[in-house]
Amino acid sequence: xxxxxxxxxxxxxxxxxxxxxxxxxxxxxxxxxxxxxxxxxxxxxxxxxxxxxxxxxxxxxxxxxxxxxxxxxxxxxxxxxxxxxxxxxxxxxxxxxxxxxxxxxxxxxxxxxxxxxxxxxxxxxxxxxxxxxxxxxxxxxxxxxxxxxxxxxxxx
Amino acid sequence: xxxxxxxxxxxxxxxxxxxxxxxxxxxxxxxxxxxxxxxxxxxxxxxxxxxxxxxxxxxxxxxxxxxxxxxxxxxxxxxxxxxxxxxxxxxxxxxxxxxxxxxxxxxxxxxxxxxxxxxxxxxxxxxxxxxxxxxxxxxxxxxxxxxxxxxxxxxxxxxxxxxxxxxxxxxxxxxxxxxxxxxxxxxxxxxxxxxxxxxxxxxxxxxxxxxxxxxxxxxxxxxxxx
Numbered sequence: 001x002x003x004x005x006x007x008x009x010x011x012x013x014x015x016x017x018x019x020x021x022x023x024x025x026x027x028x029x030x031x032x033x034x035x036x037x038x039x040x041x042x043x044x045x046x047x048x049x050x051x052x053x054x055x056x057x058x059x060x061x062x063x064x065x066x067x068x069x070x071x072x073x074x075x076x077x078x079x080x081x082x083x084x085x086x087x088x089x090x091x092x093x094x095x096x097x098x099x100x101x102x103x104x105x106x107x108x109x110x111x112x113x114x115x116x117x118x119x120x121x122x123x124x125x126x127x128x129x130x131x132x133x134x135x136x137x138x139x140x141x142x143x144x145x146x147x148x149x150x151x152x153x154x155x156x
Numbered sequence: 157x158x159x160x161x162x163x164x165x166x167x168x169x170x171x172x173x174x175x176x177x178x179x180x181x182x183x184x185x186x187x188x189x190x191x192x193x194x195x196x197x198x199x200x201x202x203x204x205x206x207x208x209x210x211x212x213x214x215x216x217x218x219x220x221x222x223x224x225x226x227x228x229x230x231x232x233x234x235x236x237x238x239x240x241x242x243x244x245x246x247x248x249x250x251x252x253x254x255x256x257x258x259x260x261x262x263x264x265x266x267x268x269x270x271x272x273x274x275x276x277x278x279x280x281x282x283x284x285x286x287x288x289x290x291x292x293x294x295x296x297x298x299x300x301x302x303x304x305x306x307x308x309x310x311x312x313x314x315x316x317x318x319x320x321x322x323x324x325x326x327x328x329x330x331x332x333x334x335x336x337x338x339x340x341x342x343x344x345x346x347x348x349x350x351x352x353x354x355x356x357x358x359x360x361x362x363x364x365x366x367x368x369x370x371x372x373x374x375x376x377x378x379x380x381x382x
Contacts, residue, residue, distance in 0.1 A: 124349070124350060124351075124352070124357065125331070125348075125349065125350045126347060126348070126349040126350070126357075127347055127348040127349070128347065129345075129346050129347060129361075132361070137279050139275050139278060139279070142274075142275050142278075143355070144271070144354065144355055144356060145271065145272065145275040145355070145356045145357075145358060146355060146356070146357050146358065147275060147276065147279055147358045147360070148347075148349065148357060148358065148359050148360070149360050149361065149362070150345075150347070150359075150360070150361040150362065151361070151362040152362065
């Protein structure tokens with residue numbers, strides 16, 4: 001598996017795969033590739049951040065359960081010269097799909113970047129306020145409603 | 157015989173040269189613009205107007221109010237007429253319907269936001285949601301509109317800059333900058349988002365507990381002259 005293929009799959013990989021805790025093609029590639037492993041670490045970190053943020057929103061049920069009610073569609077936002085961090089926050093495999101992504105920024109993930117994220121899922125484009133990350137909830141059976149949620153960047 | 161042949165060849169050559177250097181036949185036509193700005197229209201038709209021909213045969217454009225007069229070959233004038241006919245149309249207009257919703261504001265279901273509330277309940281577990289204020293804004297593509305939205309004792313400001321309207325009918329998309337602020341002018345939300353007609357985009361932001369209940373802004377877009 002090459003890096004572009006692996007990065008496509010990273011968007012939908014679950015935490016176990018990203019952590020190389022299960023045997024899979026993705027895990028195998030991550031063990032051998034430093035740059036993809038760095039991206040995977042970043043995705044895991046973002047998932048953790050989002051989980052904390054959603055808890056702060058005050059759900060009385062676990063974030064995983066909340067996310068399970070949404071449909072996941074992750075799409076990579078490709079830029080002309082670079083792509084850096086496309087971070088799907090799928091708490092459970094194949095369930096909820098969100099995408100955090102950056103416009104511009106470094107060629108490879110792993111650096112701190114405070115740009116304005118932009119996201120494109122289900123045909124919606126949204127630009128987050130400065131310093132905020134964005135999550136788009138594409139709700140199952142509700143194509144007429146899209147929920148966009150901003151949260152502070154880097155609040156671990 | 158040979159002499160005659162060479163004369164014929166010379167005459168043919170002369171006729172050929174004359175036809176190559178013959179000046180194009182130019183005509184002048186005035187077009188009345190209904191919606192396009194004169195400058196915009198002139199920019200659009202400029203590629204069809206040849207200003208680099210020799211003196212006396214150059215194409216020209218002149219503007220006077222909403223009239224644009226062009227001197228060009230009949231063929232090019234026809235092309236220009238077709239271009240203007242295609243693009244001299246009213247700008248699309250969008251109507252934006254905003255709802256400001258307070259999360260955790262009520263334990264009961266608010267029927268005024270039933271469609272949005274069910275979606276929010278499937279994602280978050282706030283105790284409840286209630287409609288605080290509504291506003292309807294309309295504007296042409298490129299325009300910026302703002303309005304105060306009041307509900308009960310709460311007042312907000314909403315601003316929308318309609319950047320771009322694409323597509324027709326149900327497949328239209330309105331791209332806009334959206335801003336919301338409270339009565340003190342404190343910004344509550346600022347983003348740029350594209351909204352498909354018929355779709356509701358619900359915008360919310362995590363905020364510190366000290367800044368009060370979470371506010372959510374739902375926006376729907378419709379084309380007024382699709």
